[in-house]
Amino acid sequence: MTDMPLNQLSLVEAIHAIERGETTAEAMINACYDQIETREPAVGAWQYSLTREQYLHAYRANQAFFQNSRLKGLPVGIKDTIDTAGMPTEMGSRLHVGRQPVDDASCVALIQQAGGIVLGKTVTTEFAYFQPGVTANPKNLQHTPGGSSSGSAAAVADCMVPAALGSQTAASVIRPAAYCGAVGYVGSCGEFSSRGIQPLSQSLDSLGVFARSVEDIVLLRSVLLSNTEVNNDEPKKPKRILVCPGSNVGESDEDMNAAMADLVVQLQHQGIETPELDSCDLIKRLVSNHETVMAYEVYRNLATERQHPEALSESFCGLLNVGANISRSDYLAALLNIGKTARWLWHQDPDIDAILAPAAPGAAPLGLASTGKPHMSRPWQAMGLPVITLPGLTNAAGLPLGIQFIGKARDDDSLLQIARWLQGNIKGLS
């Protein structure tokens, strides 16, 4: 047991410490609430949360169950676009203030059945699109936390909870995790149950998980897949990582370019091959393909909400307006090109283990009026690939500079094995 404050333990570290009798779930819970009481007024990660007393009451009412459970009664945050039967789910929208779903989303039910307790609902941008909530970046309160899963990223990065769920349609997990300095994982398209997760775009939406170690992600993935055991495969050293410089996707700043270059040198020092992707236009085109598919589908999915433009933000109305005017043939052409590019990507070099790319154009921008630009995630999300962002790199001002590793579709397990190795062996990826 380290001297680290309890709330800074990762989920797996906390579980092990409880199992070894070095601490208790209640001590860990109280440490999280201490942190929330100190920091929440400034960070604003929570849309709704249990009081400490409510939480402890829930824990004590089923203490034997929690003690024997996988997650030990430890707290989890849930993005407020994911339905919870016991708490409102307002989707960051004025239209849905006080909205109380009748069912838990399946992912919430699975977490609870494994002994996790939903501490609260985390702030999201309006309908998981661009209009920010109140959350600030815990690393520097003047900067955006990124979005749309702003509260989940901030709460985990600030050690208010060890883990939280989010969702990604464009960059809604990877970008806030990168900006706040958390591990963020997005599952392959179709990987997890989407029941009860309010959708934006059926071709693009994926469930995501925030934590402070890859090991925690592996555990939560196992819970979310209803596997009774964690896949105990060892961390796996990659042989060949395809490097996609930011310029292949769109704007990326000098800090990010320098961090990427340093990281590539480190990988090479470990004997890992790092060929570079030199097909700028193919990946770049996916950015606009993604925008087309998303806007077209959002317009149809938000059929009820678009009847109430007076209660929607300007940016969301703008998205709906774009979606209303996309022709079916443009939409289908975008889907077709995405599919073609996905097949091309992995056939051109079958030996690559993962792709390395910037998780965002740079560190979190100054100001809370925008959550930053999402283009760095659009190509991979369009193709439905599993992605993980690892924290550790920073710019001169000490703000996190997130990079992302992208895996093959539905081979999330291999990506996580590689990420575990990278987190343990590459300086700066901690």
Place this chain on the structure above:
Amino acid sequence: MTDMPLNQLSLVEAIHAIERGETTAEAMINACYDQIETREPAVGAWQYSLTREQYLHAYRANQAFFQNSRLKGLPVGIKDTIDTAGMPTEMGSRLHVGRQPVDDASCVALIQQAGGIVLGKTVTTEFAYFQPGVTANPKNLQHTPGGSSSGSAAAVADCMVPAALGSQTAASVIRPAAYCGAVGYVGSCGEFSSRGIQPLSQSLDSLGVFARSVEDIVLLRSVLLSNTEVNNDEPKKPKRILVCPGSNVGESDEDMNAAMADLVVQLQHQGIETPELDSCDLIKRLVSNHETVMAYEVYRNLATERQHPEALSESFCGLLNVGANISRSDYLAALLNIGKTARWLWHQDPDIDAILAPAAPGAAPLGLASTGKPHMSRPWQAMGLPVITLPGLTNAAGLPLGIQFIGKARDDDSLLQIARWLQGNIKGLS
């Protein structure tokens, strides 16, 4: 205007008659309620419905809106696995008696915005799987209506409403439409918003529509896609239809084989080429691939319900048990083979316009304890293809023998153009 009883008019016929001043929406609504009052005690299509007075009150309260709308205030049935904010949604399950969702599914919102009125919720099997509801086949009350969208198929085939929504994971639209004698359409995977449709299996679920003409399907598809106009393309004569005999998929009876053979002769008489698919094993293997994917995903999606086995049917518990024991590698192998077969299918003969196959092994079986066998739909549903079944053929006992036409993924429009031509030009496909 024909002398046909009003409730027997198709949706488009009724709309045109109202627009021409030959009848009124209220007359049409009353004719539907007359039919429901006469037949519902025997057919049992409705899980929940508005009374005539409630319906007319809703119509009159917004009469000007309905008169100017596309659907004129005419009634639509909604399968009881699709959430409705104004009516319970019980999913055919004892666990969810009285369950009242807070939101309308997007498909329901779109129908209502176009001037359709939800007359009620139609009977579904338990969670859209096998355990039957109370519905009987309106063509012969001793026979199953098929499932899982039993009530939607029966209500439309019996002229209680001109149209209804359903959903298909295995055979839940095509089979009941075929057994009851309605037109049944299943959209390509991903084609429509699935928001608020309670899912079974994210890789397989599709929204479906029941009506009494292909023209009606085209109109409702336009509404569900938020298109402001119907695609007015003319019916299109197909040049080449690939014939998949029932034996390529699994058991099919002599009545069905004879009906298929007759239909092929008719197509040939029209100058349509009818090559035969001779790849039995590839299509047959999709039946078991489909079963694997469905059981694996159902187990994860129904995470809440499976905590209450005492409130589930034996057949549903059986499905959950299968799903719990499917390994991830078997699940991924099934998905991989489905994708490979889908690419092979359309590449081996790029000139085919559609595939013809039996919609079910034969006519609706005797008895209400089972909804019949779903294997005839599993291969096409696994590949996410658009499908339409056309009624008209019958066996010696006068029971419907449904066949289905299968289109290319996301090219639902071409399939419906072809189906319009077939319905107008092939004897027996009415």
